[in-house]
Amino acid sequence: MPEPAPALATLLVADDDPAVRQSLERALTREGYAVVLAPDGLAALERLQAGGVDLVLSDLKMPGLTGLELLRQAKAVAPDVDVILLTAFGTVEEAVRAMKDGATDFLTKPFQRAQLTKVVRQALERRDLIAQNRALQKRLDDLLRQGNMIGTSPAFRRLMTLVQQVADSSATVLIQGESGTGKELVARAIHERSSRRNGPFIAVNCAALPETLLESELFGYEKGAFTGAAGRKEGRFELADAGTLFLDEIADLSAVTQPKILRVLQEGEFERVGGTRSLRVDVRIVTATNQDLATLVREKRFREDLFYRLNVITIQVPPLREKHEDVPVLAQHFLRVYAAKNNRLLDGFTDEALGCLEAYSWPGNVRELENVVERAVVLARGGRVDAADLPDAVRERSVMLMRGRTAEPGATAVPDGVFQVRVGTPLAEVEARLLEETLRLNHGNKTLTAKMLGIDPKTVFRKLKQGEAEDGAP
Ligand SMILES: Nc1ncnc2c1ncn2[C@@H]1O[C@H](COP(=O)(O)OP(=O)(O)OP(=O)(O)O)[C@@H](O)[C@H]1O
Numbered sequence: 001m002p003e004p005a006p007a008l009a010t011l012l013v014a015d016d017d018p019a020v021r022q023s024l025e026r027a028l029t030r031e032g033y034a035v036v037l038a039p040d041g042l043a044a045l046e047r048l049q050a051g052g053v054d055l056v057l058s059d060l061k062m063p064g065l066t067g068l069e070l071l072r073q074a075k076a077v078a079p080d081v082d083v084i085l086l087t088a089f090g091t092v093e094e095a096v097r098a099m100k101d102g103a104t105d106f107l108t109k110p111f112q113r114a115q116l117t118k119v120v121r122q123a124l125e126r127r128d129l130i131a132q133n134r135a136l137q138k139r140l141d142d143l144l145r146q147g148n149m150i151g152t153s154p155a156f157r158r159l160m161t162l163v164q165q166v167a168d169s170s171a172t173v174l175i176q177g178e179s180g181t182g183k184e185l186v187a188r189a190i191h192e193r194s195s196r197r198n199g200p201f202i203a204v205n206c207a208a209l210p211e212t213l214l215e216s217e218l219f220g221y222e223k224g225a226f227t228g229a230a231g232r233k234e235g236r237f238e239l240a241d242a243g244t245l246f247l248d249e250i251a252d253l254s255a256v257t258q259p260k261i262l263r264v265l266q267e268g269e270f271e272r273v274g275g276t277r278s279l280r281v282d283v284r285i286v287t288a289t290n291q292d293l294a295t296l297v298r299e300k301r302f303r304e305d306l307f308y309r310l311n312v313i314t315i316q317v318p319p320l321r322e323k324h325e326d327v328p329v330l331a332q333h334f335l336r337v338y339a340a341k342n343n344r345l346l347d348g349f350t351d352e353a354l355g356c357l358e359a360y361s362w363p364g365n366v367r368e369l370e371n372v373v374e375r376a377v378v379l380a381r382g383g384r385v386d387a388a389d390l391p392d393a394v395r396e397r398s399v400m401l402m403r404g405r406t407a408e409p410g411a412t413a414v415p416d417g418v419f420q421v422r423v424g425t426p427l428a429e430v431e432a433r434l435l436e437e438t439l440r441l442n443h444g445n446k447t448l449t450a451k452m453l454g455i456d457p458k459t460v461f462r463k464l465k466q467g468e469a470e471d472g473a474p
């Protein structure tokens with residue numbers, strides 16, 4: 001027998017079959033792991049929330065919360081803990097789906113002990129590597145980003161003035177704006193510019209957790225508050241004491257949780273779940289949503305009294321299409337960040353690529369721009385990001401929005417990038433005009449014009465020559 005050593009890691013095993021739990025416990029304990037058991041998904045989630053778990057092994061088919069649901073909610077409670085799914089009905093589709101949802105690995109029952117220990121070891125090794133990598137990336141990010149928001153447009157400057165103005169009051173702030181506009185960043189900016197900047201900034205996503213878990217996450221719980229509550233846990237309200245509590249996706253608060261938040265706002269006190277003692281904290285509340293809260297109030301889906309409490313100051317974060325001047329600046333910024341992350345030497349964007357980025361409408365806002373640039377950095381083969389490295393949707397919009405000239409005198413104006421052709425116009429004339437307009441769009445760049453029209457640059461040169469010759473003809 002080997003010397004008893006400290007446990008290698010703590011593994012949480014969730015399976016509704018006691019025999020399976022027992023055999024896994026035996027096998028894993030023998031390998032030197034500490035093993036905790038949960039008979040169903042909810043118990044597993046509660047155990048996970050209590051902390052100290054390094055890896056989860058979960059059955060896929062369980063009563064109540066299925067393995068896939070557990071997987072999704074586990075990512076909300078403990079994003080750094082990997083989940084390995086076990087199933088007796090191992091189909092490829094299920095495996096693929098689970099991996100897409102963030103499962104680290106998949107084991108089909110019955111499995112050999114060697115298989116089990118190998119999968120567990122690999123998952124733990126991967127986790128260590130990711131942690132190391134993340135620490136390095138964070139240092140890099142801090143160097144590059146300095147926690148700042150970037151922009152130069154008038155709309156952006158107005159936003160930052162407002163942020164500065166509200167930062168120092170203790171009033172509740174409601175941040176509204178489309179998805180990906182930077183609401184969380186605004187919340188952080190408020191905190192960093194406030195007198196609470198040395199206190200904690202604690203963020204909670206109200207949409208990520210089911211009601212009961214959200215409450216114990218927010219208010220904490222006392223020992224024995226529910227099965228699995230082995231000790232007492234401080235909630236986010238307590239953790240945010242002397243700092244800022246950011247309640248994200250506030251529109252998703254359930255009807256049961258809404259009055260509890262209202263009470264904290266009105267009376268400044270709350271109790272831990274399962275507790276009787278009232279606690280007081282000094283917390284500044286900032287909330288955000290991409291939904292229109294006023295409409296939800298009218299539809300009776302959000303409490304009016306809570307709305308007024310949250311809505312003392314509203315900050316509307318503009319969509320990216322309303323601050324177009326920021327697109328090149330942000331694109332450059334993300335290019336630097338992702339080039340550094342991916343170890344790529346990239347010098348910027350080609351004119352064509354920049355033109356596409358500027359013409360696109362960015363329905364997914366800054367987040368979409370960030371993703372597009374990250375992807376382009378990975379794809380780019382030259383020294384600069386080219387239009388070919390951008391997704392089709394971003395390239396196509398640009399062609400549709402081509403700057404054109406309006407029709408002949410007397411004709412009604414036509415949209416930018418469009419010119420009218422009368423039915424029956426000789427093809428040669430249409431071709432010449434199309435060439436001329438596309439060339440204009442590309443500021444006379446013949447290579448780009450050829451690319452856009454899908455013809456050889458030589459053809460462009462030839463046709464232009466031809467045109468000049470004809471113009472010059474008597
Ligand atoms: N002005 C900015 N300067 C630099 N980065 C920004 C800016 N605005 C947004 N970002 C980046 O864009 C991404 C999306 O921002 P954030 O998560 O704050 O958006 P959100 O409005 O909270 O979106 P959602 O509604 O989907 O939660 C983040 O990576 C953020 O760092």
Ligand SMILES: [Mg+2]
Binds near residue numbers: 183
């Ligand atoms: Mg957000």
